[in-house]
Amino acid sequence: MQQVPYMKNFNIKVLAPENWALYKSVRLESLRDSPDSFGATYEQESALSDSDWQARLDLSARGLVAFPLVAEQGGRAVGLAWGVIHATEVETAHIYQMWVSPAARGKGIAKALLDEIKTWAIDKECDCLALDVTTSNEAAVCLYRSSGFMAMGPPVPLRRDSFLMMQPMEMALHSVAESTF
Numbered sequence: 001m002q003q004v005p006y007m008k009n010f011n012i013k014v015l016a017p018e019n020w021a022l023y024k025s026v027r028l029e030s031l032r033d034s035p036d037s038f039g040a041t042y043e044q045e046s047a048l049s050d051s052d053w054q055a056r057l058d059l060s061a062r063g064l065v066a067f068p069l070v071a072e073q074g075g076r077a078v079g080l081a082w083g084v085i086h087a088t089e090v091e092t093a094h095i096y097q098m099w100v101s102p103a104a105r106g107k108g109i110a111k112a113l114l115d116e117i118k119t120w121a122i123d124k125e126c127d128c129l130a131l132d133v134t135t136s137n138e139a140a141v142c143l144y145r146s147s148g149f150m151a152m153g154p155p156v157p158l159r160r161d162s163f164l165m166m167q168p169m170e171m172a173l174h175s176v177a178e179s180t181f
C-alpha cells in the first residue's frame with residue numbers, strides 16, 4: 001500500500017487490490033457499527049464473496065477512477081473513505097463509505113481522510129466534492145459543514161423503504177493557481 005505520512009498517531013494508506021481482506025473487514029465493521037449512515041446494509045455486503053471484495057478494489061478492471069483510503073492506528077484499521085469520479089460526471093469527486101471506529105473518533109481522522117480526497121480530486125482537475133449524509137447524523141453533518149460542504153437540493157430517502165433521509169452536500173474546489181488571482 002502507498003502510505004501517506006502523518007504527524008499524528010495514525011496513518012492513511014491507499015488500498016491496493018491485494019488489501020481486499022483488510023478492506024472487507026473494515027467495511028463490514030462500519031456497516032455493523034453505523035447501519036443508519038450508509039445506503040448499503042451489513043446483510044447485503046456480508047453476503048459478498050471474497051472474489052467480489054477483490055473485484056471492488058481492482059479499479060483498472062472496473063475502469064473506475066477512485067481513491068480508496070484506510071486509516072490505521074497502532075496497526076489496526078480504524079477508518080475508511082473512498083473518493084470516486086464517475087465517468088458520466090468527471091468534474092465531480094464523490095465521497096463514499098466514510099467511517100471512523102468509535103474508539104478512534106474525535107482525533108481528526110475523518111478530517112484527514114477528507115483532506116486526502118480533496119487533494120486527490122484537485123489533482124484530478126475536479127471542481128466539486130459531493131456526498132450524501134443522513135440528516136440525523138449530527139457528527140457527520142458537523143464534520144462536512146465545518147469542512148466547507150453546503151446542502152445542495154432536497155433530502156432523499158436513505159433507502160427505498162427507509163424513513164431516514166439523506167442530504168446531498170457539495171463543496172466547490174478551487175485549484176491553487178485559481179486562488180492566487
Ligand SMILES: CC(C)(COP(=O)(O)OP(=O)(O)OC[C@H]1O[C@@H](n2cnc3c(N)ncnc32)[C@H](O)[C@@H]1OP(=O)(O)O)[C@@H](O)C(=O)NCCC(=O)NCCS
Nearest residue numbers: 037098099100105106107108109110111139140142143146
Ligand atoms: C462522522 C465521523 C466520520 C467523524 O469522524 P471523526 O474522526 O471522529 O471526526 P474528526 O475527529 O475528524 O472531526 C472533524 C470535525 O467533525 C466535527 N465532528 C466530529 N465528530 C463530531 C461530533 N460527535 N459532534 C459534533 N461535531 C463533530 C467537528 O467539527 C470536528 O472538528 P473539531 O474536532 O475541530 O471540532 C464518525 O463519527 C463516524 O464514523 N460516524 C459513523 C459513520 C458515519 O456517520 N459516516 C459518515 C457517512 S456520510
